[in-house]
Amino acid sequence: MTVSNRDLALRMAELARATAMPRSLMDILADVTSAATELIPGVDVAGVLLVGKGGAFETLAPTSDVLFEIDQLQMKHVEGPCVQAALDETVVRTDDFREDQQWPKYSPEVVKLGILSGLSFKLYTADRTAGALNLFGYQADVWDGEAETVGMVLAAHAAAAIIASREGDQLQSALTTRDRIGQAKGIIMERFNVDDVQAFAMLRQLSQDSNVKLSDVAQQVIDTRGS
Structure with a gap:
């Protein structure tokens, strides 16, 4: 089911207000990942992955515990859509992990978890840390241009929250x-x-x-x- 432009605009406005309010980073990121499952058809699980120097990584605001397993697989093999989006590409789209040839170690293992599709969006956070908003589906071939557009807007909200949190800490x-x-x-x-x-x-x-x-x-x- 496609979300109407009005519903999308209202949800985005709510997120913008939430980002500006004195709330914790975790609460704001949880709103973002929850919104992704609500607004983007085909998204079954969502989360944020932060990758620091030396290979340290952190899974934030996952909507399902399966995100921890997904991120561990990516960092174990140093390959996968989240890692690629966090470190290199702006948007990484996978329509069917069963047919994917980019990540020969990661893809077969993520399929065993029941994940067939993925969308990852780079978070522009800081020089020291890379990040990605990661969306996954249990069905294949579910993404379209609208999914990518909404995902990029949500990723911008997540990045803004992370930057604001760090500036506050500094x-x-x-x-x-x-x-x-x-x-x-x-x-x-x-x-x-x-x-x-x-x-x-x-x-x-x-x-x-x-x-x-x-x-x-x-x-x-x-x-x-x-x-």
Whole structure:
């Protein structure tokens, strides 16, 4: 059954509002994968795969536990639509894994799980991490151009949520570091009877001499406050 343009627009608007609200990344990604099963005919299971450096990977917001097995197979063989989409292609479409010749190790094993078709969309996340929104079906030959279009829109929502989450984490980390350095400066000012500029200069000199990050030096000063 094809989803009407009105229903699609309403669902996309809901997702946009959800992305802008103060909700957890996992909740937003769960909305995206759930929407994929609702809006795209032929999608039986959906999830997000993140691939980091060194081959580390993480399966997020799966609509079924079979996604964990699918992702493990791909990382085990270092081949498959999710890996290809995450690292190379923008959209990877497989109409029938039984006839697929691209992934000779992966495809036969995923068919054993009952998966016959797949659509994977690259998530533009960050240089350090690649990602893909992955959709799978228990039937073959179910995808059309509309499925790819809706999938790309959902992938954009997922990528935006991941980027926003990381920016939030980075901001919180920066604020924590600033507070830590400020606290360490206060300790040095009190201990050595110096002003703010001199205290920071002492911290920076300690960092350079010991080849330790400024924030770590500040934490060491805080930890030895009672010494």
